Amino acid sequence: MLEPTKTVDVEKVRGDFPILRRTFDGKRLVYLDNAATTQKPKAVIDSLVDYYSRYNANIHRGVHQLSIEATEAHEAARKKVARFLNAGSHREVVFTRGTTESINLVRFAWGPAAVKEGDVVLLTLMEHHSNIVPWQQLAKERGARIEYVPLTPDGRLDMGEFERLLGLSPALVAFTQCSNVLGTINDAERLCSMARSAGAVTVVDGAQSAPHMAVDVRRIGCDFFAVSGHKMLGPTGIGALYGRRELLDSMGPFQTGGDMIKEVHVDGARWNDVPYKFEAGTTNIADAVGFGAAIDYLASVGMDRVRRHEVELLRYSFEKLSAIPALTVYGPADPESRGGVISFNLADIHPHDMASILDAEGVAIRSGHHCAQPLMDHLGVPGTSRASFYIYNSYDDVDAFIAALLKAKKVFSV
Amino acid sequence: MSSDFYRELILDYYRNPRNFGKLDPHDIDAKDLNPLCGDEVEMQVKVSPDKDKIEEIRFVGKGCAISQASASMLTELAKGKPLEWVRSLSRDDITKMLGTSDLGPARIKCAMLSVKVLKTGVYGYLGDKYDEPE
Numbered sequence: 001m002l003e004p005t006k007t008v009d010v011e012k013v014r015g016d017f018p019i020l021r022r023t024f025d026g027k028r029l030v031y032l033d034n035a036a037t038t039q040k041p042k043a044v045i046d047s048l049v050d051y052y053s054r055y056n057a058n059i060h061r062g063v064h065q066l067s068i069e070a071t072e073a074h075e076a077a078r079k080k081v082a083r084f085l086n087a088g089s090h091r092e093v094v095f096t097r098g099t100t101e102s103i104n105l106v107r108f109a110w111g112p113a114a115v116k117e118g119d120v121v122l123l124t125l126m127e128h129h130s131n132i133v134p135w136q137q138l139a140k141e142r143g144a145r146i147e148y149v150p151l152t153p154d155g156r157l158d159m160g161e162f163e164r165l166l167g168l169s170p171a172l173v174a175f176t177q178c179s180n181v182l183g184t185i186n187d188a189e190r191l192c193s194m195a196r197s198a199g200a201v202t203v204v205d206g207a208q209s210a211p212h213m214a215v216d217v218r219r220i221g222c223d224f225f226a227v228s229g230h231k232m233l234g235p236t237g238i239g240a241l242y243g244r245r246e247l248l249d250s251m252g253p254f255q256t257g258g259d260m261i262k263e264v265h266v267d268g269a270r271w272n273d274v275p276y277k278f279e280a281g282t283t284n285i286a287d288a289v290g291f292g293a294a295i296d297y298l299a300s301v302g303m304d305r306v307r308r309h310e311v312e313l314l315r316y317s318f319e320k321l322s323a324i325p326a327l328t329v330y331g332p333a334d335p336e337s338r339g340g341v342i343s344f345n346l347a348d349i350h351p352h353d354m355a356s357i358l359d360a361e362g363v364a365i366r367s368g369h370h371c372a373q374p375l376m377d378h379l380g381v382p383g384t385s386r387a388s389f390y391i392y393n394s395y396d397d398v399d400a401f402i403a404a405l406l407k408a409k410k411v412f413s414v
Numbered sequence: 415m416s417s418d419f420y421r422e423l424i425l426d427y428y429r430n431p432r433n434f435g436k437l438d439p440h441d442i443d444a445k446d447l448n449p450l451c452g453d454e455v456e457m458q459v460k461v462s463p464d465k466d467k468i469e470e471i472r473f474v475g476k477g478c479a480i481s482q483a484s485a486s487m488l489t490e491l492a493k494g495k496p497l498e499w500v501r502s503l504s505r506d507d508i509t510k511m512l513g514t515s516d517l518g519p520a521r522i523k524c525a526m527l528s529v530k531v532l533k534t535g536v537y538g539y540l541g542d543k544y545d546e547p548e
């Protein structure tokens with residue numbers, strides 16, 4: 001029996017996810033790789049089928065009925081994202097391929113004009129490569145310099161160092177709201193307020209926070225906020241960038257071509273209004289609609305309940321994990337200050353060997369550097385194994401995970 | 415997939431790798447890593463005076479049990495063999511060497527990393543270029 005937590009009726013939720021009915025050699029799927037990508041509820045899958053079956057058309061310029069319906073569904077999805085993040089207006093939401101493209105949009109459309117030679121770009125040691133490499137490239141191009149906020153031993157940002165580094169008057173402060181490795185939830189509101197006082201523009205990587213907790217970009221007070229649809233029940237290939245209106249208005253385009261223009265003549269072009277200025281070419285219409293359906297689903301559960309559910313699973317997991325000797329769990333120990341991500345190493349078992357043994361038990365986790373090599377270097381490990389939760393995970397899943405972990409321990413005789 | 419391939423043998427070579435370390439002097443030095451996993455293997459070979467055999471071979475590396483055990487066992491297998499023998503090394507040879515048959519597509523890359531490194535080095539020494547087959 002799946003035991004429902006106090007907050008989410010897991011059994012009911014599980015029924016909405018067709019893939020969770022799969023079995024492997026008679027073992028049910030225990031999916032604990034949600035930080036990489038989440039599974040999709042039937043409502044999202046149906047929304048894609050419905051789009052392609054009933055009203056597929058190119059958007060914006062069509063006068064025929066299908067195009068009108070497709071445009072309306074696409075723009076309705078944008079409004080759902082705007083409401084979900086509490087943006088000031090749907091015009092502050094640009095559809096992208098995901099977090100990576102959202103950050104690259106800022107790097108290319110905002111970066112070159114805003115970052116000058118000798119400027120400082122401030123990142124943290126817990127960033128995903130997608131919030132590091134674009135800035136390294138920008139810094140190289142502009143002759144700017146990158147600084148990293150170091151971490152405390154329990155995997156939080158060193159706030160004293162953050163304050164000191166703000167003294168360098170960075171042009172940009174970019175950080176993740178929730179670490180995909182440590183689970184650490186950063187106080188985005190406080191970080192943005194401090195960064196703003198130091199005159200910096202802020203980019204918040206919301207890839208791991210928006211799917212798992214209520215997010216309010218205006219309360220956070222960030223300039224940009226990036227999310228991926230596929231990490232929050234939506235399809236792959238769609239995500240969004242929230243940008244503060246004045247900034248978006250003042251920026252040049254990202255990619256150029258069709259749809260992002262007001263008018264084009266042989267001697268030049270004028271850009272479209274935001275957000276369309278940043279959406280060149282035919283966009284990913286179907287998946288934007290699916291993203292909207294995912295947000296509807298999450299809203300029906302309630303983001304506060306999603307968060308409580310994961311905190312309960314974390315608490316339960318930590319209790320069980322603390323009984324296993326030779327196990328190292330990374331990141332803050334208090335479930336209330338971290339997301340539902342558990343990175344660990346067990347004795348000399350390499351993360352890939354760990355993941356293989358868990359896989360054989362039907363437990364899907366991820367292993368490796370999790371696109372956070374600077375963090376791995378900081379932790380002094382080549383990689384970690386990582387289990388990550390979502391709304392369809394139950395105490396049973398945690399039990400299966402622990403049992404598989406003990407199996408690995410036995411195979412390796414540690 | 416089953417995890418039966420974690421036999422004693424593999425764990426033994428993982429924990430007590432034979433021929434681990436650098437080889438000086440050497441005639442061949444090749445290194446590669448698997449960007450997906452971060453597995454790393456470097457092999458150094460001393461070629462026989464008549465330039466046709468692997469006289470000595472050692473490796474260094476880090477990574478999962480499969481990649482490191484495979485590298486270590488391969489050094490034992492390769493020692494004394496003609497350079498041309500390296501060309502014929504196949505996936506089957508490696509699974510046989512590891513004493514396993516069920517490494518699935520995700521892990522076979524770990525096992526084959528050492529082959530890739532050895533082939534790259536030996537082909538280079540012979541004036542060829544090694545391209546990994548699909």
Ligand SMILES: Cc1ncc(COP(=O)(O)O)c(C=O)c1O
Pocket residue numbers: 035036097098099100101128130131176178179180205207208228371
């Ligand atoms: C914290 C964080 N940032 C960014 C990304 C990149 O997201 P995507 O691959 O969807 O662009 C991920 C996902 O792997 C992530 O966990």
